[in-house]
Amino acid sequence: xxxxxxxxxxxxxxxxxxxxxxxxxxxxxxxxxxxxxxxxxxxxxxxxxxxxxxxxxxxxxxxxxxxxxxxxxxxxxxxxxxxxxxxxxxxxxxxxxxxxxxxxxxxxxxxxxxxxxxxxxxxxxxxxxxxxxxxxxxxxxxxxxxxxxxxxxxxxxxxxxxxxxxxxxxxxxxxxxxxxxxxxxxxxxxxxxxxxxxxxxxxxxxxxxxxxxxxxxxxxxxxxxxxxxxxxxxxxxxxxxxxxxxxxxxxxxxxxxxxxxxxxxxxxxxxxxxxxxxxxxxxx
Amino acid sequence: xxxxxxxxxxxxxxxxxxxxxxxxxxxxxxxxxxxxxxxxxxxxxxxxxxxxxxxxxxxxxxxxxxxxxxxxxxxxxxxxxxxxxxxxxxxxxxxxxxxxxxxxxxxxxxxxxxxxxxxxxxxxxxxxxxxxxxxxxxxxxxxxxxxxxxxxxxxxxxxxxxxxxxxxxxxxxxxxxxxxxxxxxxxxxxxxxxxxxxxxxxxxxxxxxxxxxxxxxxxxxxxxxxxxxxxxxxxxxxxxxxxxxxxx
Numbered sequence: 309x310x311x312x313x314x315x316x317x318x319x320x321x322x323x324x325x326x327x328x329x330x331x332x333x334x335x336x337x338x339x340x341x342x343x344x345x346x347x348x349x350x351x352x353x354x355x356x357x358x359x360x361x362x363x364x365x366x367x368x369x370x371x372x373x374x375x376x377x378x379x380x381x382x383x384x385x386x387x388x389x390x391x392x393x394x395x396x397x398x399x400x401x402x403x404x405x406x407x408x409x410x411x412x413x414x415x416x417x418x419x420x421x422x423x424x425x426x427x428x429x430x431x432x433x434x435x436x437x438x439x440x441x442x443x444x445x446x447x448x449x450x451x452x453x454x455x456x457x458x459x460x461x462x463x464x465x466x467x468x469x470x471x472x473x474x475x476x477x478x479x480x481x482x483x484x485x486x487x488x489x490x491x492x493x494x495x496x497x498x499x500x501x502x503x504x505x506x507x508x509x510x511x512x513x514x515x516x517x518x519x520x521x522x523x524x525x526x527x528x529x530x531x532x533x534x535x536x537x538x539x540x541x542x543x544x545x546x547x548x549x550x551x552x553x554x555x556x557x558x559x560x561x562x563x564x565x566x567x568x569x570x571x572x573x574x575x576x577x578x579x580x581x582x583x584x585x586x587x588x589x590x591x592x
Numbered sequence: 593x594x595x596x597x598x599x600x601x602x603x604x605x606x607x608x609x610x611x612x613x614x615x616x617x618x619x620x621x622x623x624x625x626x627x628x629x630x631x632x633x634x635x636x637x638x639x640x641x642x643x644x645x646x647x648x649x650x651x652x653x654x655x656x657x658x659x660x661x662x663x664x665x666x667x668x669x670x671x672x673x674x675x676x677x678x679x680x681x682x683x684x685x686x687x688x689x690x691x692x693x694x695x696x697x698x699x700x701x702x703x704x705x706x707x708x709x710x711x712x713x714x715x716x717x718x719x720x721x722x723x724x725x726x727x728x729x730x731x732x733x734x735x736x737x738x739x740x741x742x743x744x745x746x747x748x749x750x751x752x753x754x755x756x757x758x759x760x761x762x763x764x765x766x767x768x769x770x771x772x773x774x775x776x777x778x779x780x781x782x783x784x785x786x787x788x789x790x791x792x793x794x795x796x797x798x799x800x801x802x803x804x805x806x807x808x809x810x811x812x813x814x815x816x817x818x819x820x821x822x823x824x825x826x827x828x829x830x831x832x833x834x835x836x837x838x839x840x
Binding site: 342343344457458459460461463464466467468469470471472473474475476478482518522523524527 | 667669674675678680724740
């Protein structure tokens with residue numbers, strides 16, 4: 309009988325998927341949230357659906373089609389905003405719907421087998437392949453290396469691009485490369501979280517992290533931890549309840565965010581109440 | 593005294609729009625030049641040419657290489673460029689002023705960090721090294737960006753409208769600080785508010801497409817008129833100022 313590590317299927321696939329998804333989403337998400345690029349990232353995600361449709365139509369791996377579409381649309385929006393030829397938010401809005409339209413058209417034009425649309429829109433464990441996990445693993449390594457080596461350069465360019473241009477001629481190169489890596493990260497996470505929900509995988513963990521810290525690299529670390537808790541828990545719930553995994557992950561992450569925020573508020577309120585009690589007591 | 597840089601019949605444009613025309617300017621060590629002129633007159637473009645961000649259309653801009661190169665310029669842009677909610681501390685922002693000498697992959701050494709803390713103390717920001725911009729007042733933010741501009745010990749400091757968002761009490765401290773710094777570096781300061789800066793600077797440059805150099809810190813409306821600089825001298829209560837001539 310053939311043995312593969314994926315014979316243990318669920319546990320290993322789930323564990324590795326959760327680790328790599330939280331690393332890639334934590335690194336990319338911290339960048340996206342700090343730089344206020346959430347809307348742009350949403351646009352890239354939905355535009356990449358066009359690539360999924362075309363991928364099906366011409367018979368190549370839909371993830372490859374999505375990656376090409378995602379990167380091209382990311383570079384296109386960055387280019388237009390650098391040249392200031394068009395209002396960026398309008399460009400993103402157009403791209404967002406256009407990508408979805410292309411995806412739907414080509415999927416319906418593909419003769420014979422119709423893929424399960426739901427699994428692309430909302431994510432599915434069943435469609436996550438060994439190759440997807442390996443690709444996410446490689447992406448994790450690439451992002452750790454990229455952000456590790458160029459940490460200060462990336463930080464300073466996204467904090468104050470105008471000033472960065474006074475000392476570096478690489479500002480645009482870094483913007484294009486980083487945005488492309490973000491697009492790739494998003495596309496590789498679509499299998500699990502789905503087109504509609506993947507953006508929350510990037511944005512919720514950094515927002516949980518920012519309840520603890522405001523230092524960039526600490527936000528990354530806390531995001532990865534929060535992302536792992538959300539993804540792993542969502543995975544388990546999805547498996548037992550038979551609900552699309554993207555939905556259970558996002559649901560778990562939002563609950564986590566509410567719990568952490570609630571706890572912090574409550575502890576703050578108790579401390580305040582205790583202090584005022586001591587204060588009143590000492591006055592008497 | 594040795595000069596730091598000079599411009600000879602330099603012109604610069606954005607597309608077809610010529611912003612600076614036939615500008616001559618020579619700046620020496622320890623100069624303190626106030627660059628004045630109307631909005632859109634080319635003041636900021638002048639700074640950008642010095643920084644190498646705008647290439648001259650014709651003419652030349654040369655540094656005295658014995659004293660200075662493109663890496664020994666400090667720059668304080670108009671405030672709005674950095675996002676005040678970005679997750680970056682005061683120390684990190686000041687350290688970014690060293691990036692001009694560093695490659696894209698190098699980190700910061702402990703001596704760099706000590707230098708940043710010395711700048712923080714010098715600018716009266718002690719205790720705020722781990723703060724974020726959104727926790728600071730306008731005046732404190734201004735000093736953080738000044739810290740970023742001076743941490744590399746530049747030979748030339750370029751300031752773009754530093755008085756824009758600072759209240760008057762802090763403004764005096766700020767200009768006193770500049771006077772100190774002027775012992776270590778030449779300063780070129782863009783401002784539309786002549787009255788406030790006239791007591792601190794040593795000379796004026798009126799920029800309105802062309803540039804007229806005025807080698808004294810006293811300037812009158814007649815001078816401005818002759819230079820084709822359509823701006824008004826303003827007087828400020830107790831702050832040292834240039835008094836307007838009586839209207840006839």
